[in-house]
Amino acid sequence: MALRSPSAAQIRNALQVGFAGFLAGGLFLFAGTDATRVDAFYLAYGVARSLLPTPEASLKAARARVIGTVFGGFVVVLLLQSVSNWLAVGIGYVLIKLVGRRLGFDQATLTNAVIMAVLLVAVPDYQAMGGLYVLYRSLWHLAGLMIGMAIERLFWFTPLLKRLQHSESDLIQRLDDLLGEGPAQRHQELIKAYAAHCTLRTLVLSSDQAHKLTTPDSQERQEWLEQAVRHGVALQRVPKELEAIDSEGCGEALHQLKSCGGSA
Amino acid sequence: MTSTPQLALILRNGLLLMLFLAAVNRTGLPEGLFLALAILVVLEADLGGGVIAGRERMLGSLMGLLTVVITSGVSALIPIPAKVFGGFLMVRLFSFSAGLSSGYIVGGHVVAGSLLNHPDDWWYYAFWRTVMTILGVFIGVLLSRHVYSQRTVSTWRRRCDSWIEDLAEGLGNLKARPDHERHYLELRERRNALRRALPQMIAEQSVTGNRLDDVQWAQETLQHGSSVMSCCRDLSMLLGLNQRLPPELAESINDLQTIGQQRLHQLCSGRPPSAKATSLDALQQRLQQVVEKHLLQLNVETGHSEATIEPASSSRQRQLLACRLLLLSDALGQLPTRERMQ
Numbered sequence: 001m002a003l004r005s006p007s008a009a010q011i012r013n014a015l016q017v018g019f020a021g022f023l024a025g026g027l028f029l030f031a032g033t034d035a036t037r038v039d040a041f042y043l044a045y046g047v048a049r050s051l052l053p054t055p056e057a058s059l060k061a062a063r064a065r066v067i068g069t070v071f072g073g074f075v076v077v078l079l080l081q082s083v084s085n086w087l088a089v090g091i092g093y094v095l096i097k098l099v100g101r102r103l104g105f106d107q108a109t110l111t112n113a114v115i116m117a118v119l120l121v122a123v124p125d126y127q128a129m130g131g132l133y134v135l136y137r138s139l140w141h142l143a144g145l146m147i148g149m150a151i152e153r154l155f156w157f158t159p160l161l162k163r164l165q166h167s168e169s170d171l172i173q174r175l176d177d178l179l180g181e182g183p184a185q186r187h188q189e190l191i192k193a194y195a196a197h198c199t200l201r202t203l204v205l206s207s208d209q210a211h212k213l214t215t216p217d218s219q220e221r222q223e224w225l226e227q228a229v230r231h232g233v234a235l236q237r238v239p240k241e242l243e244a245i246d247s248e249g250c251g252e253a254l255h256q257l258k259s260c261g262g263s264a
Numbered sequence: 265m266t267s268t269p270q271l272a273l274i275l276r277n278g279l280l281l282m283l284f285l286a287a288v289n290r291t292g293l294p295e296g297l298f299l300a301l302a303i304l305v306v307l308e309a310d311l312g313g314g315v316i317a318g319r320e321r322m323l324g325s326l327m328g329l330l331t332v333v334i335t336s337g338v339s340a341l342i343p344i345p346a347k348v349f350g351g352f353l354m355v356r357l358f359s360f361s362a363g364l365s366s367g368y369i370v371g372g373h374v375v376a377g378s379l380l381n382h383p384d385d386w387w388y389y390a391f392w393r394t395v396m397t398i399l400g401v402f403i404g405v406l407l408s409r410h411v412y413s414q415r416t417v418s419t420w421r422r423r424c425d426s427w428i429e430d431l432a433e434g435l436g437n438l439k440a441r442p443d444h445e446r447h448y449l450e451l452r453e454r455r456n457a458l459r460r461a462l463p464q465m466i467a468e469q470s471v472t473g474n475r476l477d478d479v480q481w482a483q484e485t486l487q488h489g490s491s492v493m494s495c496c497r498d499l500s501m502l503l504g505l506n507q508r509l510p511p512e513l514a515e516s517i518n519d520l521q522t523i524g525q526q527r528l529h530q531l532c533s534g535r536p537p538s539a540k541a542t543s544l545d546a547l548q549q550r551l552q553q554v555v556e557k558h559l560l561q562l563n564v565e566t567g568h569s570e571a572t573i574e575p576a577s578s579s580r581q582r583q584l585l586a587c588r589l590l591l592l593s594d595a596l597g598q599l600p601t602r603e604r605m606q
Binding site: 001002003004005006007010011013014015017018019020021022023024025026028029036040041043044045047048049086087089090091093094097098107111114115118119121122123188191192195230233234237238239242245246248249 | 271274275277278279281282285286288289297300301304305308323343344345346347348349350351352353354356357360361362363368369371372373375376377379380381456459487490491494498580583584586587590591594595
């Protein structure tokens with residue numbers, strides 16, 4: 001396992017999660033000795049699960065944790081009324097998977113549901129609490145996840161559209177480097193960066209900022225970027241004697257892109 | 265995955281989870297619950313995905329244990345919020361340094377559980393939780409490999425075959441595709457999905473002990489398949505410009521389409537190359553000559569006869585057409601055969 005230095009973004013993320021944990025710890029202390037009785041430590045579990053690489057990932061994970069916990073708890077609490085414990089895990093697992101898929105839950109939600117089922121059956125105290133445990137666990141997790149997501153938006157928050165603009169600038173820089181015989185790049189990295197850019201663009205298009213990307217200027221901008229990337233990738237694949245064609249194509253597309261109005 | 269294997273997989277996991285939970289309860293293993301959870305995390309994905317998930321969980325737990333030792337061991341006088349701050353900060357930094365992409369979550373849980381739920385017996389909790397997790401991951405990988413094993417490589421191969429079949433279809437219809445842009449964007453998405461699954465293949469090979477041929481084959485297929493895809497996309501656009509091609513060039517393009525399609529189909533079926541497929545080398549040589557004669561020579565005569573390209577088509581388009589034809593024939597020739605797969 002090779003160790004690497006954390007990036008600036010990762011250090012910021014660690015500080016954010018540390019601060020969110022500090023608030024959760026303070027709230028836990030404030031709740032007093034009764035907090036342990038109602039499983040308030042799950043507040044910090046929620047914080048630990050938040051502040052993922054992007055706000056969208058954090059929201060998705062939060063949704064999966066809370067919905068999965070409630071769903072899994074509901075299934076197993078009902079099951080425990082009629083089946084003795086170990087059998088309940090097996091049957092509960094199968095039921096959660098089959099019913100959950102039918103309900104359209106994703107893999108992360110179903111995994112959280114199964115974890116809930118395992119905890120309810122394997123820990124006698126939790127089993128004794130039944131539905132109350134499901135309630136405490138869900139609510140404290142929800143509170144912790146909300147603290148995490150609030151901190152995410154309060155410090156060093158970059159709006160989605162801004163991230164798309166950064167991603168576009170990064171791609172332009174890569175292509176400029178490629179044309180200017182800058183640092184050697186592999187076309188796989190360019191493809192990967194452009195795929196991430198397209199994913200980000202899809203997210204913006206499904207957000208309330210979509211209108212900024214649907215203007216003719218913005219669409220033209222995207223088309224030139226696509227052209228530039230395609231020529232940039234091809235430039236690294238074609239035989240040396242034919243490189244000039246894609247080099248010119250890439251340069252011209254970049255020139256048009258830079259003189260284009262609209263938003264990334 | 266079809267519905268029957270999915271159901272079989274669910275039944276396998278349900279049964280194993282039940283047996284292991286009963287076993288850890290019966291044997292009274294300390295924090296044995298985490299052994300069952302680690303097994304579950306590994307079994308939830310296919311073998312390659314399970315190896316990655318297990319490694320993240322294992323290393324994340326170790327980072328959590330290290331952090332708990334530091335934060336709880338420093339001083340009992342430090343207030344809880346400050347401990348949690350330090351703990352969460354450190355566990356993320358350690359995890360990032362170790363290159364984890366999700367393991368810091370479970371590391372954070374080890375810290376939270378130790379500091380808030382087990383402040384008096386944190387060592388017992390954190391230590392045994394980590395040990396049980398490591399044990400669970402090893403058992404999980406073993407089970408995933410030997411009990412109704414779901415291999416990443418098999419799924420990947422199926423998806424790759426379907427992608428190559430559609431590439432072949434695209435290659436056969438270069439001119440006749442009004443929706444070619446949407447078609448190629450969809451093919452590109454599928455290529456990206458295949459590319460994202462490569463780490464699982466690499467992880468799977470690290471436990472199956474197979475030679476690295478599968479991964480290398482996959483990488484080469486993606487690389488040259490991507491070239492075929494982007495060439496077909498460009499050629500669809502260029503050939504759709506209604507330019508009249510010299511018969512010699514048009515014939516070579518037709519041959520390239522036919523032989524290229526055969527080669528792609530042959531790659532999917534795994535059959536040995538047919539006599540026609542092996543003629544790709546000869547075609548490449550002929551194409552090179554034809555392209556040089558009709559598209560790359562600067563003194564191409566325009567307007568003389570039907571054997572020349574229309575004057576309206578710019579020099580750049582001619583060169584681009586030449587470039588993509590040569591790149592396509594080269595990529596088709598370089599696509600690796602299935603014989604190298606295990």
